[in-house]
Amino acid sequence: MMHEFLINNRENLAARCREKVSLRPGRKASKVQLQNGVPLFLDQLIRTLAVEQTSGSTDSQKISGPAGGGLALSEMGVSAAAHGRELLALGFTVDQVVHDYGDLCQAITDLAIERDAPFQIDEFRTLNRCLDNAIADAVTEFSYQRDFISEERLVKDNNARLGYFVHELRNLLGTTSLAFSAAKIGNLNLSGATGSILERSIFSLSKLIDDSLEDIKGVGHSAINLSTFSLSSFIEEAQASAELSAGNSSCTFKVMPVDTDLAISGNRPLLLAALANILQNAFKFTRPNTQVLLSAYASAQNIRIDVKDNCGGLPRGTEESIFLPFSQSGKNRSGAGLGLTIAKQSVAANGGELSVHSIPDVGCIFTISLPRKEVVT
Incomplete structure (x- = not known):
């Protein structure tokens, strides 16, 4: 009988199955898989075959489920589901799930032929x-x-993109409003410096919205345009944009x-947005009646842009x-807490690095490090 043979x-x-698993590229069985996978299935198969040799053949369905794939709770179903979860957690594909059980079927067949073991047709039906x-x-x-993990990741990515969009939109609107207020209160000519800030902010707003629409259409952002400047x-x-914000702090x-x-070389608008986010962070958290200092200089093969706050x-x-x-680590919890995240990603996208050095009881120095380029002529 098959159950006695098994x-x-x-x-x-079990050893033959482990050997087949080890021969498949990129597939290694963990201790947990060895417990919830093929060996446990083999035990359940043996019990199913043994029960079906008695008058209580229906009891076998509690162990291994009914024929035809009907929905029913069974021991084998629970352990097989656990095995499927484990394989997903280890990054394997659905075909490797199928192969795990196919290995056992092949091992049984090969060994039965080697030992010339006769099985009944009903036993083969139960195995299948x-x-x-x-x-x-x-x-x-x-x-x-x-699918659940993919959907969860998609929602998370969409929320992050929406958060970044809203954060940048608010920053640009803030600069636009400050420039407009300064021009209105001072009765300034819009062809001057304040008018230029207003114009650049409106242009950046338009570009941000256009890029977002392209992203929604599935085209995505175009490649970053790099230039030396x-x-x-x-x-x-x-400085021109930051002075407007500093005036309100x-x-x-x-x-x-x-x-x-x-x-330096890079995408100028992207780097400007990164520096603006760092300066906004400095104005937000520096203590009253202290100073925010911006400096830029050469350091060997790199250009360093430092923003020092208090x-x-x-x-x-x-x-x-x-x-x-x-x-958001400070007491001021206004905003979404995305400015420094966006700044770091923008700098990295331009081949640079954004870091911070904290000076206890004094303040922080945020440093943008970018490759140094040839002198502009």
Whole structure:
């Protein structure tokens, strides 16, 4: 009888299955899989075959489920589902789920031929039923968990993109409003410096919306346009917008002179937005009646842009966590906590690095490090 054959050769069959698994590229069985996978299925198959040799054949369905794939709770279904979840957690594909059970069927067939073991037709039907049910339950659970994870990741990504869009939109609207208010109160000519800030902000708003519409259509953002430009003119442009924001805070804003022979390369609007986010963060957290200092200079093969504030420093061990999305460590919880995250990603997209150095009881120095380029002529 098949169940006796399986009992007598259980270790041999399990070893053959493990060998087949090890021969498949990229597939290694964990200890948990070895418990909830093929060996457990083999035990359930033996019990099913043994029960069907008695008058209580219906009891076998409690172990391995009914024929035809009907919906029913069974021991084999529960363990097969667990096996499917484990394979997904380890990054395997659905075909590897199927192969795990196919390995056992092949091992039984090969060993039966070697030992010339005669099996009854009903026993083969039971074997096929158990394999069908186990594979179906494992694949169903695997697919469900995979789709759930994919949907969860999609929602998370969409929420992050929406958060970034709203954050940048608010920043640009803030700069636009400040420039408009300054022009209105001072009765300024819009052809001057304030008018230029207003014009750039409106243009950036339009581009942000256009890029978002392209993203919605599925076209996605175009490749980053890189150009080489003067570091001093870049800092001057950032200074003009930042001075409007500094005027609404209780701190002073100072910009150190920049060597006019220095140059950097990258997407200028993206880098300006990154620096603007860092400066906004400094104005937000620096203590009243202190200073925010902006400096840019050469350091060997790199250009460093430093924003030094007087926030009092960061709690120990939080230097990296402040770049995480929605991270807000200070008392001022206005905003979404995305500014530094966006800044770090924007700098990285331009081949640079954004870091922070905390000085206890003093403040923080945020540093944008970019490759140094040839002198602009």
